[in-house]
Ligand code: OGA
């Protein structure tokens with residue numbers, strides 16, 4: 301491969317050196333795609349790009365998702381951009397405890413982007429426009445690395461199974477009423493394969509995250525225990541890469557096999573403005589299941605979800 305790389309973590313992730321993402325020729329782009337399939341997380345430093353330039357680079361990987369209309373989306377950004385920012389359209393800090401910040405706080409649970417959509421995301425590209433001087437890191441964990449370490453009996457047990465992912469379920473762990481009913485209707489629970497293979501090289505991964513809440517044909521209790529165990533296996537501290545952002549960083553990750561989460565920062569004091577583009581996957585991962593049922597979150601589910609968001613409540617917030 302012609303491009304230079306530096307490892308980000310012993311198990312996955314590389315920095316791509318010497319590239320301006322606004323000017324990448326076809327041969328170099330093919331190398332970037334290969335690095336993406338191989339390493340799952342790519343960092344490009346010093347990329348002061350506009351939304352349009354970010355969209356143009358991202359489109360080279362495939363068609364982009366457009367944001368679902370939520371309480372967060374703003375008319376002034378292109379529909380291909382998800383804005384993760386603690387500032388409003390008038391550029392003012394969003395007050396502490398505001399529903400918009402709580403909604404984004406769902407990103408502090410380990411997840412894979414758009415796993416709650418019938419066609420889940422292939423890749424996300426997150427561009428750091430403004431970063432806090434401390435906190436606000438993004439963490440990554442490779443489910444493929446952990447899958448490959450599973451006992452063979454467990455791999456056989458998981459093979460062919462189908463999980464259910466639901467955005468209403470995962471946001472419900474953060475707090476009631478964060479997802480108004482008309483938005484929930486845009487994102488009904490859907491089926492996703494529990495084991496996926498990357499078509500480029502065949503390497504398999506399990507596929508879980510905060511939106512996963514059932515496994516077809518399995519009692520809810522057993523399914524949630526298993527989903528949680530897999531997630532905890534993948535996110536053991538020594539398996540996690542923590543990215544400390546510098547302005548101008550562009551980080552791209554493979555949602556098929558990588559979990560990520562944002563880390564808290566002092567939202568009252570520091571601005572954090574990140575723009576994301578999301579490359580759509582090439583199709584559903586499992587056959588459609590009509591009217592998938594999701595059992596309500598139990599006390600233990602809520603406690604587990606909220607433990608991941610402890611900083612919110614430590615700061616004295618209440619969510620009804
Ligand atoms: C995302 C995401 C976390 C963060 O952009 O999809 O989950 O650190 N971000 O902002």
Ligand code: MN
Nearest residue numbers: 407411412413
């Ligand atoms: Mn995300």
